[in-house]
Amino acid sequence: MAETPMRVEINGSLEGHGHLRDDNEHGDGRMELVTDLITNEHGFPQHEVVLAMGNTSPPITTPEQGKEYKARSRQHLGLNVDVLVAMMGSDTTTVNQILEGYDRPAEERWIDALKIFQRGVSNDEGASISSVDAILPLLEELDRREIKIPILWHAERLIDDKGKQIPILEREDYAVARDIDKVVRTCDASITIEHASSRHTVAYVRNRWREGKKIYAGIAPQYFVRTHDDLFRNARFHSHELCWPIYKDEASQMTIILAALSGEECFYFGSDIACHIDDMTRPNGVKITSHGEVCGGLSQTPATAKSLVIEAFEDAALLDTWKLNAFLSGNGMARFGRTAKAKTVYERRDWQVPEEIEWETAHGKHHVVPFLGGSTRRWQRVA
Numbered sequence: 001m002a003e004t005p006m007r008v009e010i011n012g013s014l015e016g017h018g019h020l021r022d023d024n025e026h027g028d029g030r031m032e033l034v035t036d037l038i039t040n041e042h043g044f045p046q047h048e049v050v051l052a053m054g055n056t057s058p059p060i061t062t063p064e065q066g067k068e069y070k071a072r073s074r075q076h077l078g079l080n081v082d083v084l085v086a087m088m089g090s091d092t093t094t095v096n097q098i099l100e101g102y103d104r105p106a107e108e109r110w111i112d113a114l115k116i117f118q119r120g121v122s123n124d125e126g127a128s129i130s131s132v133d134a135i136l137p138l139l140e141e142l143d144r145r146e147i148k149i150p151i152l153w154h155a156e157r158l159i160d161d162k163g164k165q166i167p168i169l170e171r172e173d174y175a176v177a178r179d180i181d182k183v184v185r186t187c188d189a190s191i192t193i194e195h196a197s198s199r200h201t202v203a204y205v206r207n208r209w210r211e212g213k214k215i216y217a218g219i220a221p222q223y224f225v226r227t228h229d230d231l232f233r234n235a236r237f238h239s240h241e242l243c244w245p246i247y248k249d250e251a252s253q254m255t256i257i258l259a260a261l262s263g264e265e266c267f268y269f270g271s272d273i274a275c276h277i278d279d280m281t282r283p284n285g286v287k288i289t290s291h292g293e294v295c296g297g298l299s300q301t302p303a304t305a306k307s308l309v310i311e312a313f314e315d316a317a318l319l320d321t322w323k324l325n326a327f328l329s330g331n332g333m334a335r336f337g338r339t340a341k342a343k344t345v346y347e348r349r350d351w352q353v354p355e356e357i358e359w360e361t362a363h364g365k366h367h368v369v370p371f372l373g374g375s376t377r378r379w380q381r382v383a
């Protein structure tokens, strides 16, 4: 058996699903924290390409907002970082908006993708769709005009077609079977099912890919290490680890890991990096409001996310294969029409995820409880 290399080299550095949330009017420090974490991974700037989801506050719903947001993000990330911006799709999004923002040379685009989810699934401030039928005419028209904008779909449904609430573990499967599949059967849209969590989603993506359909799954490494039961371990609810879609059972967990390890083109890394401020007074920055309501609030950091991926490849004795590169960088780069330029190097060297991150901005002092805080991770960036 080949000896496990103590270093791995990755061609390019990509974050396929990031949240640079902020309050645009006042700023609240969250964007700065995430961009600081991205640009300083063990002392090295991490990502050359960052896909920023547009559900910030206010949400990105027009190409002009996308252009402004892209410029603002690059002020924080550095002008050498290629920030791709997803515009939020809603019932009123028009073809002309997509053309204005997307139908340009790649490096001059105002928007680079269209993010879609159904009302109520995530924080949207009104920028979401009421049903798949509301967005289908737009997707058909884009297909007719051969505008291949990546569609990034948070595939979950809360309510079924008969008005009944869907069991929490089945929300993704329902959305894939009813909504994604309806689009796939109607037109040729290039869809990523974001942060895939179910083994059925992995099977669905593979099957469509075999039929020649450009359907992808974004994969976030928290799904490698958590199942739904972990949220309630030691008779406590670990609200800082809650995110949507909810973690599934061990069979799905294993399937998600194997999908990442496969290196197949249809699976790429998108860690869902985000910052949720640990502050009881904020309705969305917090885990538990003063009314006892719990919000999803996983704060994934880039350094943890990358280590989790490399650890999974190490555990499977697949470190010295092309597949790690494909999953972490190559597949996502290809998905967004980018080519890797930088080389990043990781070394097997233990480090501790901080229990808490405290930082100060012009907007005050903040606390974040990072995912897996206090744990030892095995891989860190060294170049």
Ligand SMILES: [Zn+2]
Binding pocket: 017, 019, 053, 272
């Ligand atoms: Zn997300």
